[in-house]
Amino acid sequence: MSNVFVICELEDGKVVDVSLELLTKGRSLANELNCKLEAVVLGKDLKDIEKQIFPFGADVVHVGDDERLDPFTTLPHNAVIVELFKKEKPQICLLGATTMGRDLGPRISSELFSGLTADCTSLEIGPHTDKKAGKEYTDLLYQIRPAFGGNIVATIINPECRPQMATVREGVMKQEICDANYKGKVKTIDVASILKPEHLVVKVIERHMEKSKVNIKNAPIIVSGGYGMGSKDGFQLLYKLAEVLGAEVGASRAAVDAGYAEHERQVGQTGVTVRPKLYIACGISGQIQHTAGMEESSMVIAINNDPNAPINNVADYVITGDVNDIIPKLIKAYKKNTK
Numbered sequence: 450m451s452n453v454f455v456i457c458e459l460e461d462g463k464v465v466d467v468s469l470e471l472l473t474k475g476r477s478l479a480n481e482l483n484c485k486l487e488a489v490v491l492g493k494d495l496k497d498i499e500k501q502i503f504p505f506g507a508d509v510v511h512v513g514d515d516e517r518l519d520p521f522t523t524l525p526h527n528a529v530i531v532e533l534f535k536k537e538k539p540q541i542c543l544l545g546a547t548t549m550g551r552d553l554g555p556r557i558s559s560e561l562f563s564g565l566t567a568d569c570t571s572l573e574i575g576p577h578t579d580k581k582a583g584k585e586y587t588d589l590l591y592q593i594r595p596a597f598g599g600n601i602v603a604t605i606i607n608p609e610c611r612p613q614m615a616t617v618r619e620g621v622m623k624q625e626i627c628d629a630n631y632k633g634k635v636k637t638i639d640v641a642s643i644l645k646p647e648h649l650v651v652k653v654i655e656r657h658m659e660k661s662k663v664n665i666k667n668a669p670i671i672v673s674g675g676y677g678m679g680s681k682d683g684f685q686l687l688y689k690l691a692e693v694l695g696a697e698v699g700a701s702r703a704a705v706d707a708g709y710a711e712h713e714r715q716v717g718q719t720g721v722t723v724r725p726k727l728y729i730a731c732g733i734s735g736q737i738q739h740t741a742g743m744e745e746s747s748m749v750i751a752i753n754n755d756p757n758a759p760i761n762n763v764a765d766y767v768i769t770g771d772v773n774d775i776i777p778k779l780i781k782a783y784k785k786n787t788k
Contacts, residue, residue, distance in 0.1 A: 452485040452509075453478050454539040454612065456530065457502065458521075458549050459492050464501045467545035467619035474572055474622045475543055476506030481574045482588055484540070485509060489533065491526055491638075493519040499635050506627030511537075513638035517649060520656050521549050524648040527556045532643045534561060539612040541590050543572075546616040558614050564607040565614040566592035568718065570621055570741050577606055584608070590615070595718055595737050602737070620666055620722030620742075663713045665697045670727045673699035673716055673743070674709065677732025677753065678772060681709045686776045687731060693783050699723070701739045717742035731772045735760025752776070 455475045457468040472488060479486040485508040490498050495514040502510050513529050526549075534542070534557070542557070544550035546568050558565040571593040577586040589606045590613040596603035607613045665671055672691045678684050684704070691698045700710035702717055716723055718738040728746035733739060735751070735758055743749070744763050751764035752772050761767045768775055 451538050451540060452487050453482065453541045454487045454489060454534075454537070454543070455507075456542065456544045456550070456553070457488050457490045458545055458547060459490065459498075462494070464490070464498070465545065465547070465619075466624060467547060467617070469505055470619065470622040470624045471543045471545065471617060472502065472505035472507060473625045473627070474617075475541075476627050478541060478572065478574060478590070479506075479508075482540070487511065487537070487539070489513075489530060491515075491518045491529060491640075499633070503631045503633050504626045504629050505624075506631055508633045509636055510633060511636050511638055513640045515640040515644070517644060518640065520653050522651050522653060523552050523556060524651060525644055526553055527560070528645070528648045529638060529640055529643050530557055531560045533638060534612065542612040542614045544614070544616045546618045550616045554614060554616050561610075561612070563610045563612055563614055564605075565616070566594060566605045566607075567616050569594045569615045569617050570602075570718070572615060572617070572622075577608055579608065589613070595741060600737075618718075618722055620724070663697070663711070665699050665714060665716065665723055666721050668697035668723070669725055670694050670696035670729075671699045671716070671723060671725045671743075671746075672696045672729045672731065673701065673733060674704055674731045674772075675701040675733030675739075676703035676707055676709075677734070678704060678709060679732070683732075683773070684709045686773065690729070690776050690780055693780055696727075696729075699743075701733050701736075703734075730760050730764070731776065733760050734758050735763065 453475045455471045458465045475486045487509040488502050488507045489511045491513040493516040499510040544554045569592050573591040575591050586608045592605040592615045672687045674687045699716040700714045705715045718741045722742045724745045726747045728749045730751045749764045750766045751760045752768045756769045
């Protein structure tokens with residue numbers, strides 16, 4: 450087995466954020482394993498695409514430039530990557546937990562008889578001892594994610610099969626440029642020799658993507674509400690507070706499931722991972738699914754009538770009381786002191 454591979458996803462000719470985040474993490478893993486970081490990019494008109502990737506520490510960029518690879522369809526992408534992996538034999542492969550990654554990852558792992566762990570919140574390198582088989586393993590990928598409804602945090606390993614594959618949601622990993630002048634090697638994938646007519650039976654006639662009007666991922670301040678807000682009308686208090694703070698409104702899964710807020714505002718394991726400068730959690734109990742998506746906020750303020758709510762364990766400041774009383778007072782105090 451050889452190196453750490455990241456399958457990069459493109460949108461409008463640009464490498465998406467989750468892929469850049471995985472390149473950052475992949476560089477760290479490759480350093481620990483003393484191996485190379487390699488990226489795979491498939492699409493059309495990919496001239497100079499490596500310039501977006503090299504600064505994140507990729508030693509090699511495999512480029513498959515063919516008009517039949519854009520837009521994304523499963524069969525041709527799967528065929529090209531499986532053929533590449535049979536040749537290169539990566540020890541680790543990372544994908545974004547996007548629509549593309551969730552479609553492509555299981556197919557690749559199935560064809561290569563490998564494992565795949567979905568929606569990881571952390572990736573680490575470590576050893577493992579199989580006492581029954583009497584084997585010692587070093588440098589395994591610890592694929593860490595909440596399990597059983599978030600009641601436990603599971604560490605999953607794959608000692609025997611390669612590549613060790615994992616998907617990660619956008620925002621879970623940090624995105625950092627390794628070296629703006631980092632230079633690697635570009636390798637061209639011979640797509641024409643791989644694709645066959647049976648890989649091209651599905652064609653995209655028209656593709657329309659509507660951009661979300663909500664952008665909580667990059668908001669510096671988030672006012673987030675949970676089931677404790679009581680109703681959709683109760684959420685209006687959060688919009689008022691967000692308006693005076695210049696913030697975006699988020700929500701827990703329980704609030705979204707109850708119809709208090711739209712899914713695109715959901716923060717947590719099954720929503721968006723955020724790292725704002727200030728996160729105000731209102732009426733949120735703080736189950737692990739939610740805290741996994743906001744625990745790296747620079748400052749957390751929790752407002753809850755339960756002094757023992759789990760959210761208090763990750764909060765910098767805790768206000769115990771009724772959100773319907775406290776939020777109006779916060780709005781009034783902020784307006785008074787910012788004139």
